Amino acid sequence: MTADSPPPAAGGQRRRGRLRAVPSVWQRRTPAGEHMRTVTVGGRVMRVAVREGSPQWPPLLLCNGIGASLELLQPFVDALDRQRTVIRFDLPGIGGSPLPVMPYHFLTVAPLLGGLLDRLGYRQADVLGISWGGGLAQQFAVQCPARVRRLVLVATGTGSLMVPAHPRVLARMLTPRRHRDRGYAASIAGEIYGGSLRANPSRAGDLLHGWTRLGPSRGYYYQLLAGLGWTSLPLLPLLRQPTLILAGDDDPIIPLVNARIMHLLIRRSELNVYHGGHLDLVSEADRMAPVVEAFLAAGAGSAVASPDGTPTAPGKWRKAGT
Numbered sequence: 001m002t003a004d005s006p007p008p009a010a011g012g013q014r015r016r017g018r019l020r021a022v023p024s025v026w027q028r029r030t031p032a033g034e035h036m037r038t039v040t041v042g043g044r045v046m047r048v049a050v051r052e053g054s055p056q057w058p059p060l061l062l063c064n065g066i067g068a069s070l071e072l073l074q075p076f077v078d079a080l081d082r083q084r085t086v087i088r089f090d091l092p093g094i095g096g097s098p099l100p101v102m103p104y105h106f107l108t109v110a111p112l113l114g115g116l117l118d119r120l121g122y123r124q125a126d127v128l129g130i131s132w133g134g135g136l137a138q139q140f141a142v143q144c145p146a147r148v149r150r151l152v153l154v155a156t157g158t159g160s161l162m163v164p165a166h167p168r169v170l171a172r173m174l175t176p177r178r179h180r181d182r183g184y185a186a187s188i189a190g191e192i193y194g195g196s197l198r199a200n201p202s203r204a205g206d207l208l209h210g211w212t213r214l215g216p217s218r219g220y221y222y223q224l225l226a227g228l229g230w231t232s233l234p235l236l237p238l239l240r241q242p243t244l245i246l247a248g249d250d251d252p253i254i255p256l257v258n259a260r261i262m263h264l265l266i267r268r269s270e271l272n273v274y275h276g277g278h279l280d281l282v283s284e285a286d287r288m289a290p291v292v293e294a295f296l297a298a299g300a301g302s303a304v305a306s307p308d309g310t311p312t313a314p315g316k317w318r319k320a321g322t
Helices: 070-079 106-120 132-143 167-172 182-193 202-209 217-226 256-265 285-298
Strands: 002-004 025-029 035-041 044-051 060-063 086-089 125-130 148-154 243-248 269-274
Touching: 035 106, 044 070, 044 106, 060 070, 060 106, 060 132, 070 086, 070 202, 070 285, 086 106, 106 132, 125 132, 132 148, 148 285, 167 182, 182 202, 243 256, 243 285, 256 269, 269 285
Parallel strands: 002 269, 060 086, 060 125, 125 148, 148 243, 243 269
Antiparallel strands: 025 035, 035 044, 044 086
16 A cells, blocks of 8 residues: 655564673663663674553664664654653664674674564564664564564665665765764755755754764764665565555655565555655654554554464563563
């Protein structure tokens, strides 16, 4: 099913040998009520934020875009229903997560998400990925299908095999400068992000620099390397989860045709084309969050499966004893 949104009005059980038994350390609480903690999974240390909600609601795991710390998604988290548990994280070398010794790849980092859910006590989650994080979400859903109940892909594509952006836009994405220079971010915002940031480019500086946490430049390049040679194109027919594809009609980074291709290849997918650009999930969170909520709520009462394939009663998302 394809839906075009109108323009906005004016104005699991723990697996042995996988997880390092290091206690989590609580660090601070954000103004929105999330708990910030440090979690070690598979030998990699990640900063994680968890906003606790109702245990009867499936948690939502958010996968961020390239170079962005978990704080970038705060407007979207604030716009979601307070009953929904929301999990965010900084990849190694991004935001508040320390730089890893070696680079990583989508194939190796995707299982870390399953380990993260184990550490937090969840068998399964809904997963949303935006931009680069959409690639990670696709790989996780294929590689660990029992851990993903529903999938939301926002402003994302299929990796190295996709209809590319204009070379000038791609060139802007090769460095983390926009994350380190507020004025530069504003100067290129309309060109690379499109949507409402064309008319109000200073908002890009607010989003990327207002409260986000800056990581080392090498962490950005590690993320670029993670997608080198990777594509989800042949994997998309393997996706069995109900999937919502959200795509902007003015997204210079991910041309809209990519979303239409993904919709054709993912059997249980819905395509929602919204009037806007690449960052509307956060810049227009009040408009986008209800669309995501409606999709997630549509399947909230369905039976799910634990990592070993055992059916789990609706609403019981945590591991036994947690």
